[in-house]
Amino acid sequence: MTELPVLHPPAGLLEVADGLEAGGYQAWAVGGAIRDALLGRSRADWDLATDALPEEVRALFPRTVPLGPEHGTVGVLAEDGTLYEVTTFRLDVETDGRHAVVEFAATIEEDLARRDFTINSIAWRPSTEELRDPFGGSADLQNRVLRAVGDPWRRFTEDYLRVLRAFRFAGLHELEIEAETRAALAGSVEHLPRLSAERVREELLKVIASPAPSTALDLYADYGALKGWYRELAPAVEGPLWTETLAAVDSVPAHRSFLRVVRLLLAAGAGGGGDAEAAEAILRRLKFSNAEIRRGTRLVEHYLPLVHPADGSATLRKWLHSVGPDQARDLFRLHFAAARASGSVEGQRALLFTWQRVHDELVQAAPVTLSQLAVDGSDLLELGLPRGPLVGVMLEELLEQVIESPERNERETLLGSARELIELGGLDSLDSPESDGPE
Ligand code: ATP
Ligand code: MG
Numbered sequence: 001m002t003e004l005p006v007l008h009p010p011a012g013l014l015e016v017a018d019g020l021e022a023g024g025y026q027a028w029a030v031g032g033a034i035r036d037a038l039l040g041r042s043r044a045d046w047d048l049a050t051d052a053l054p055e056e057v058r059a060l061f062p063r064t065v066p067l068g069p070e071h072g073t074v075g076v077l078a079e080d081g082t083l084y085e086v087t088t089f090r091l092d093v094e095t096d097g098r099h100a101v102v103e104f105a106a107t108i109e110e111d112l113a114r115r116d117f118t119i120n121s122i123a124w125r126p127s128t129e130e131l132r133d134p135f136g137g138s139a140d141l142q143n144r145v146l147r148a149v150g151d152p153w154r155r156f157t158e159d160y161l162r163v164l165r166a167f168r169f170a171g172l173h174e175l176e177i178e179a180e181t182r183a184a185l186a187g188s189v190e191h192l193p194r195l196s197a198e199r200v201r202e203e204l205l206k207v208i209a210s211p212a213p214s215t216a217l218d219l220y221a222d223y224g225a226l227k228g229w230y231r232e233l234a235p236a237v238e239g240p241l242w243t244e245t246l247a248a249v250d251s252v253p254a255h256r257s258f259l260r261v262v263r264l265l266l267a268a269g270a271g272g273g274g275d276a277e278a279a280e281a282i283l284r285r286l287k288f289s290n291a292e293i294r295r296g297t298r299l300v301e302h303y304l305p306l307v308h309p310a311d312g313s314a315t316l317r318k319w320l321h322s323v324g325p326d327q328a329r330d331l332f333r334l335h336f337a338a339a340r341a342s343g344s345v346e347g348q349r350a351l352l353f354t355w356q357r358v359h360d361e362l363v364q365a366a367p368v369t370l371s372q373l374a375v376d377g378s379d380l381l382e383l384g385l386p387r388g389p390l391v392g393v394m395l396e397e398l399l400e401q402v403i404e405s406p407e408r409n410e411r412e413t414l415l416g417s418a419r420e421l422i423e424l425g426g427l428d429s430l431d432s433p434e435s436d437g438p439e
Contacts (some may be wrong), residue, residue, distance in 0.1 A: 001185065001285060005040075007029075007034070007037045008037065008301050009029060009033075009037075009126060010044065010046060010082070011045055011078075011080065012078030012079070012080050012082040012084060013029065013046045013048070013084055013126070015079060015112065015127055016027070016048060016061070016076045016078055016084045017048060017087075017088065017125075017126040017127065018127070019060055019061055019076075020048070020050050020052060020057070020060065020086070020393075022099070023052065023060045025051055025052035026049050026050055026051050026087075026108065026125065027046065027048050027050050027054070027110050027127065028049045028050070028111075028123040028124065028125050028126065028132065029046050029047070029048055029049050029050075029110075029123075029125075029126065030047055030049045030111070030112070030115075030122070030123045031046060031050070031115070031120055031121065031177065031253075031365045032047075033046035034043065034124050035119050035120055035122065035124045035137070035141065036125065036240055037124075038122070038138055038141050039141060039418055040195050041345075044082070046084065046339040047084070047085045047086075047087065047241055048084060048085070048087070049086075049087055049088075049089055049111050050086055050087070050088060050089065051065070051089055051106065051107075051108075052086075052088065053072075053088055053104065054066070054069050054072050054073070056075050056084050057076065057088075058172070059073040061076045061077075061096060062074050062251070063076070063077035063388055064077070065077070065083065065161045067085060070085065071090075071102065072085045072087050072088035072090060072102075072104060073086070073088075074087075076437050078210075085270055088104050088106060089104060089105040089106065089107060089108060089111040090102045090103070090105055091103050091104070091105035091109060091110050091112060091114060092114045092158065093109070095157075095158035095159060097157060097158065097159060097191060097195075098159070098193050098194060098195060098196065100159065100162070104113075104259055106348050108123050108132055109132070109134055109432045111123075112132065112135070113134070113149060113150070113331060114185070115149055115165070116149060116155060116159075116165060116166075117137075117146055117148055117149060117150065117169060118135040118136055118137035118140045118147045118148075118167075118256055119137045119141050119146065119147075119148060119169065119173075119175075120132075120137070121134070121137050121149050122137040122138060122168075122173075126148050128134065131327065135149050135150075138210055139178055140178075142209075142294075144173070144174060144175050144176055145177075145178050145186075146166060146169055146170045146173075146175040146176070146177045146178065147177075147181050148162070148166075148178075148180075148181045148184065152183075152184035152185075153184045153187065153188075155184075155193075156184050156188040156191075157188070158183065158408055159341060159350045160192055160195050161193050161195055161199050161203060162193060163185055163188050163191075163192060163225065164187060164192070164195075164200065164203045164220075165203065166181065166185055166219075167207075167216045167220055167223070167225065167235050168203065168207050168210070168216045170215075170216070170219060171207070171210075171213075171214075171215035171216025171217070171218070171219050171327060172207075172210045172215070172216060174215065175269045177429075184322065185223055185288060186223055186224075189223050189224050189293065190226070190228075191223045192225060192228050192229065193228040193229070196284050197229075197287040198287060199228050201286040201287060201362055202260070202363060204286065205257060205261075205341065207255060207267045208249075208257050208260045208264075209257055210232060211254060212250045212255075212343045212366045213246075213249055213260065213264075214246035214247065214249060215248065217246055217249065217264070218246060218407060220372035221237045221242065222422050223339055229285060229286065230268075231284070232268035232269055232275070232278035232281055232282055233265075233267055233280070233282070233397075235269070235270055236268070236273065237268035240269055241273055241318075244338070244341065244342065245263070245264060245266065245267040245273075246335045247341035248263050248266075248334075248338045248341040248342075249263045249264050249337075249340070250338035250341065251336075251338070251340040251341040253333070254332065254338040256333065258292060258296070259299075259330060259333055259334060260336065261281055261296065262279075262295075262296050262299050262300065262330075263338075265278075265279035265283070265296060265300060266279070266281055266300055266303060266334070268281075268282060268300075274300060274303055274304055274355075275300070275346055276301035276391075277297075278294070279296060279297055279300040280293060280297040280300075281357055283296050284298060295327075295330075298323075298327060299319060299327065299330055299331065299334065302322070302323050302327065302331060303334060303335075306331065306335055306354075307319045307333075307354055307358065308350075308354065309350050309353050309354045309357075311354075313357075313361070314404050314405075316357055316358055317368055317404075317406070318357065319415065320356075320361060320362070321325035321348040321368040321369065321399070321403055324368075324369070325362055325368070328362075328390055332351065332354075332355050332358070335351055336348065336351055336355075337416075340352055344439075357433065364406075367399070367402050367403070367406060367409050368399075368403060369399075370392060370395055370396070370399055372409070373395060373398060373399055373402065373409065373414070374409045374410055374411045374413075374414055375392075375395075375398065375411055375414045375418065376395070377392075377395065378393045379415060379418070380394055380395070380418055380422075381420055383415065383418055383428070384422060384427075385418075385422055385428060386427070386428070387428055390427060394418060394421065394422075397421065398414050398418060399418060401417065
């Protein structure tokens with residue numbers, strides 16, 4: 001029926017498939033690799049499905065890794081060192097919208113029937129070059145249609161993650177969602193809050209890693225799927241902010257995935273964006289790491305105001321001091337993405353100019369942090385300042401002088417300055433009651 005497409009599996013996959021077939025088992029390439037191959041896109045990670053049980057797979061190959069024996073997946077190392085996932089045919093026996101109880105199945109047809117969309121339920125057997133496509137996935141691919149396997153309502157009820165997966169596949173591959181699938185999606189979004197934060201986050205990161213996340217994210221918005229997990233983003237969808245945001249997310253280079261997330265979260269909050277608390281709430285809800293929550297929240301907080309081309313050097317250094325060098329780079333990356341997205345040549349030129357100047361400050365290592373100061377706390381103690389919070393206050397004061405005039409960052413100059421301040425304030429005569437001398 002279907003014209004046999006030319007598939008180009010990697011050599012390592014053929015080696016593993018041959019090994020299984022030689023052992024008397026079936027080896028079927030399945031899932032995303034077949035879908036992408038039919039779309040003419042090559043990829044490295046091909047997965048195999050087999051009727052061999054996990055321990056039988058392990059017995060066939062010299063180098064294997066158990067990848068989740070409970071799921072029936074064994075990693076097999078090909079000679080070239082690539083790891084291929086070999087999974088025993090499976091069948092869902094019980095589902096609750098979040099997890100499935102799976103059993104091993106006897107046939108590839110059963111295995112294909114438990115998969116989510118027709119385009120993901122195509123199998124190809126290298127040994128016979130046979131394509132098994134019981135749900136018409138190749139035709140759907142050709143016609144650019146996303147369709148659930150079987151009854152869409154049931155399929156989403158079994159696992160609500162499939163709702164978000166639908167948006168990702170439809171967005172990424174520019175597929176029209178088939179009418180019944182569409183209705184079932186619309187009726188299922190309200191159950192998304194039942195998913196675990198980890199699965200929702202990982203799914204978001206897959207969307208974010210795709211070349212242009214905007215199409216899938218826009219489907220999230222259209223179907224009301226932002227309401228639960230991303231509720232602080234929902235108000236943005238009503239206005240022009242959303243279109244700007246999506247374009248800017250696409251403009252952040254794909255390998256800076258966390259910055260893409262931050263660019264998205266800049267639209268969170270009722271006040272039209274830039275609401276650090278709203279962004280933080282989403283990051284926390286999705287259980288991002290503490291470091292990511294901190295980084296994301298700080299970036300949203302410091303996104304505006306940015307330094308300006310007309311600002312003086314001291315202002316630039318003060319800004320650098322308040323955000324730090326790493327964050328400064330990230331902030332400029334975010335602003336560049338927004339300017340690129342809006343197509344504003346003027347905006348990009350101004351950013352480029354400002355960044356050049358910030359960069360010069362960084363390269364000249366004009367001191368902006370305490371560690372770059374030519375004196376430290378022990379110097380101040382030697383001048384007679386008592387141990388305690390005043391040491392920090394004094395250092396901050398000296399740093400401020402240096403940010404204002406970098407040439408002051410000389411030991412003698414700063415010590416002179418400190419001596420003067422200590423004397424002026426009578427600070428050395430302050431006796432701290434607990435300490436009777438340096439420890
Ligand atoms: P990609 O790796 O490009 O994101 P993929 O199709 O390989 O896409 P995976 O999440 O790696 O997606 O899953 C591999 C295959 O397993 C899918 O093609 C699909 O057949 C099946 N599958 C994965 N997750 C589900 C799910 N939640 N429900 C049903 N089938 C699924
Ligand atoms: Mg995959």
